[in-house]
Amino acid sequence: MFPLNSSRDYITNLKGQFAVANSREIKLGKVISKKIMNHDVVIFRCQDGKLGVVDAYCSHLGAHLGLGGRVVGNKIQCPFHGLCFDREGKCERKPVAGGKITFDIPSWEVSEIDGIVFVNQDNENNWQLEKFIPQGFCRPIIQNFEFRGHPQEIIENTVDITHFYHIHEYLDIQKEKSIETKGHHLKVSYNLSRKHGLLGFGKSRLKFSMDINAKGLGYSQVDINIEKYGLKIRQIVMPTITDNEMMVVRALTMVKEFNIRIPRFLKKTLAKLICYFVAREFKRDFIPDIKIWENKKFIENPGVLDGELDILNFRKWCEQFYGN
Numbered sequence: 001m002f003p004l005n006s007s008r009d010y011i012t013n014l015k016g017q018f019a020v021a022n023s024r025e026i027k028l029g030k031v032i033s034k035k036i037m038n039h040d041v042v043i044f045r046c047q048d049g050k051l052g053v054v055d056a057y058c059s060h061l062g063a064h065l066g067l068g069g070r071v072v073g074n075k076i077q078c079p080f081h082g083l084c085f086d087r088e089g090k091c092e093r094k095p096v097a098g099g100k101i102t103f104d105i106p107s108w109e110v111s112e113i114d115g116i117v118f119v120n121q122d123n124e125n126n127w128q129l130e131k132f133i134p135q136g137f138c139r140p141i142i143q144n145f146e147f148r149g150h151p152q153e154i155i156e157n158t159v160d161i162t163h164f165y166h167i168h169e170y171l172d173i174q175k176e177k178s179i180e181t182k183g184h185h186l187k188v189s190y191n192l193s194r195k196h197g198l199l200g201f202g203k204s205r206l207k208f209s210m211d212i213n214a215k216g217l218g219y220s221q222v223d224i225n226i227e228k229y230g231l232k233i234r235q236i237v238m239p240t241i242t243d244n245e246m247m248v249v250r251a252l253t254m255v256k257e258f259n260i261r262i263p264r265f266l267k268k269t270l271a272k273l274i275c276y277f278v279a280r281e282f283k284r285d286f287i288p289d290i291k292i293w294e295n296k297k298f299i300e301n302p303g304v305l306d307g308e309l310d311i312l313n314f315r316k317w318c319e320q321f322y323g324n
């Protein structure tokens with residue numbers, strides 16, 4: 001089935017890896033509630049430090065495990081009658097003796113990479129994301145944006161050159177070749193310049209290159225290289241559907257420390273400072289996109305302008321991430 005249709009029939013059975021929380025939100029023994037792809041779930045950190053993600057509602061009489069449920073060893077215990085569920089959702093203690101009812105609840109495969117928690121959503125090919133904070137980069141600044149939209153629209157932005165000119169006022173955009181796709185992986189590179197510099201001040205145009213790598217519809221990584229200043233920036237955008245048409249986009253910004261002869265702590269401080277300005281500029285660029293996404297409809301067979309064929313190639317690539 002094709003993803004979105006013109007009546008905004010947003011489908012939520014997307015396959016892939018989707019960011020759902022920051023590791024720091026879930027301390028040892030803690031339970032938090034989230035909405036993911038229209039499901040109420042709880043995420044809990046067991047005593048062995050590993051995370052579990054299970055359906056929020058107990059299969060016995062329906063209590064919400066996120067409200068009073070507690071971690072007991074490596075299981076979560078329901079606040080109502082004390083049933084316990086392991087990370088696979090298996091019920092390990094029946095409230096009353098006997099009976100053949102299965103009390104197991106749905107669970108999601110979960111992973112933690114560089115401080116972000118991902119769930120594996122119906123990922124048939126079972127591909128994994130890799131670590132994304134490279135050596136020598138500062139700790140990322142994380143920004144969350146909540147709005148009405150769909151992950152496909154967010155990732156489609158990376159191949160939509162015309163909007164780079166019009167919304168973001170980028171200039172001289174050159175694309176070396178068409179998008180490359182291999183399985184769940186999509187790659188595209190540009191050389192371009194930005195009218196207002198990269199840090200939001202200064203009048204001179206700034207030239208830079210942008211290498212974009214998307215992995216499914218839940219993860220897109222943009223590597224920016226500003227040769228003139230020896231500055232390398234990584235921006236990661238991770239959209240996840242929460243409830244109906246609502247989504248959260250987690251955006252990570254990080255900057256590589258300069259290779260110059262100054263004390264380590266100064267290198268770190270400088271990278272962090274630049275990162276602050278870059279993250280601020282990212283937000284400034286992202287907000288006009290959000291306004292469009294929240295109010296647009298999906299045109300299934302769009303008439304594309306010259307140079308926009310990659311939008312169609314992109315949509316073909318997207319089809320693999322939808323159920324039948």
Ligand code: FES
Pocket residue numbers: 058059060061062063078079080081082083095
């Ligand atoms: S509702 Fe959870 S144990 Fe009864």
Ligand SMILES: [Fe+2]
Pocket residue numbers: 157163167168285289
């Ligand atoms: Fe954009």
